[in-house]
Amino acid sequence: MTERQKILVVDDSASNRQLLGELLQADYTVLLAKNGEQALLRTRQQLPDLILLDVVMPEMDGYEVLSQLKADLHTASIGVIFITGLDTPADEERGLLLGASDYITKPFHPAVVKARVAVHMQVARQRRMLETLANIDALTELPNRRQLDAVLAAECSRAGRTGNPLSVALLDVDFFKPYNDFYGHAMGDRVLQSIARVLSGNLKRPCDVAARYGGEEFVLIMPDTPLDGALELAEALCRAIAELHIPHEKSTDYACVTVSIGIASSRAAVQPTADSLLQVADSRLYQAKAAGRNRVLAE
Incomplete structure (x- = not known):
C-alpha cells in the first residue's frame, strides 16, 4: 500500500x-x-510533501519561514504554497522569488485549493522518484556518496550557525577482502545489504542519515547529537551486526562478520567541516581496528 502523502498547514x-x-x-x-x-520544527521532523503557509504571522512571517526552509538542504525541495490575504502583485512576486511554488489569496475557494494541492502533490511524487534514482546506492539502497557529501556539507553549515553538536561515524566491515575472496563477491554483496538494513532499521530520527561511503565503508550523520549519544548508537549498531551471526571463517578475531566504527563530534566553538570530521572519524576507526576490531572508538 502506498504511504499517504503529508501536508503541513501553517496558519x-x-x-x-x-x-x-x-x-x-x-x-x-x-x-x-x-x-x-x-512550522520549521515540524517540517524538519516530519518532512512533509507540501506546505500551505500563511504569510502574516506574529514573530516570524511566512517569508522568513520560506527563506529558512530553502536554506536547509533537508527541506529546500519541499513545495510551498502561500495562502494569504496579501493580494498585490508585489506580494506575490516576493513570495515566488523566494521560492514559493504557488500563491493562493484569501478568501480561498475549497475546490481551487484541493485542485492546486493535487497538482503539486503529483509534482512531489515525481520529484522524489527522480531524487531516489540519483541519490541511492543501487546495492544497499542507502544514500550514495553523492548524497552523503551534500547532506554532510549542509549539516556542517547548520552546526556552525546554531552551535549544536554534529556527530559523524565511519563504519568499516572487518576483514572484508578475505571474506570476499573466500565466500565470493555475491555473498559479500549480501553482507553489505544486511549491514545496510541494520543501519537504516536502527536510525529513529528522519534527520539521521546512514550512507554508503564506498566499498565496505558506511557513514552515519547524526545532527544535534553529542559524542555520548553517538557513541551509544554506534555501540548498539556494532552489537546488532555481530548478532547477525554471519559466518566468517577467514576472520582472525571472530567467527562471524563484525564491524569497527570511529566517531567524531563537532565542538561548539569550531566550525565543523566534512573533511575534518571524516579525518577524525577515520583516525578513530584505524585505532578501533588496531585495538582488536568489533568495537567503537570516539574522539
Whole structure:
C-alpha cells in the first residue's frame, strides 16, 4: 500500500487551520503548525510533501519561514504554497522569488485549493522518484556518496550557525577482502545489504542519515547529537551486526562478520567541516581496528 502523502498547514488562525485540515484530511496526512517556529520544527521532523503557509504571522512571517526552509538542504525541495490575504502583485512576486511554488489569496475557494494541492502533490511524487534514482546506492539502497557529501556539507553549515553538536561515524566491515575472496563477491554483496538494513532499521530520527561511503565503508550523520549519544548508537549498531551471526571463517578475531566504527563530534566553538570530521572519524576507526576490531572508538 502506498504511504499517504503529508501536508503541513501553517496558519496562526485556529479556524483557518481547522478549515484546511478538514478539507484535505480525506486525501492526505495533515500536520498543523500555528507559527513559524513550530512550522520549521515540524517540517524538519516530519518532512512533509507540501506546505500551505500563511504569510502574516506574529514573530516570524511566512517569508522568513520560506527563506529558512530553502536554506536547509533537508527541506529546500519541499513545495510551498502561500495562502494569504496579501493580494498585490508585489506580494506575490516576493513570495515566488523566494521560492514559493504557488500563491493562493484569501478568501480561498475549497475546490481551487484541493485542485492546486493535487497538482503539486503529483509534482512531489515525481520529484522524489527522480531524487531516489540519483541519490541511492543501487546495492544497499542507502544514500550514495553523492548524497552523503551534500547532506554532510549542509549539516556542517547548520552546526556552525546554531552551535549544536554534529556527530559523524565511519563504519568499516572487518576483514572484508578475505571474506570476499573466500565466500565470493555475491555473498559479500549480501553482507553489505544486511549491514545496510541494520543501519537504516536502527536510525529513529528522519534527520539521521546512514550512507554508503564506498566499498565496505558506511557513514552515519547524526545532527544535534553529542559524542555520548553517538557513541551509544554506534555501540548498539556494532552489537546488532555481530548478532547477525554471519559466518566468517577467514576472520582472525571472530567467527562471524563484525564491524569497527570511529566517531567524531563537532565542538561548539569550531566550525565543523566534512573533511575534518571524516579525518577524525577515520583516525578513530584505524585505532578501533588496531585495538582488536568489533568495537567503537570516539574522539
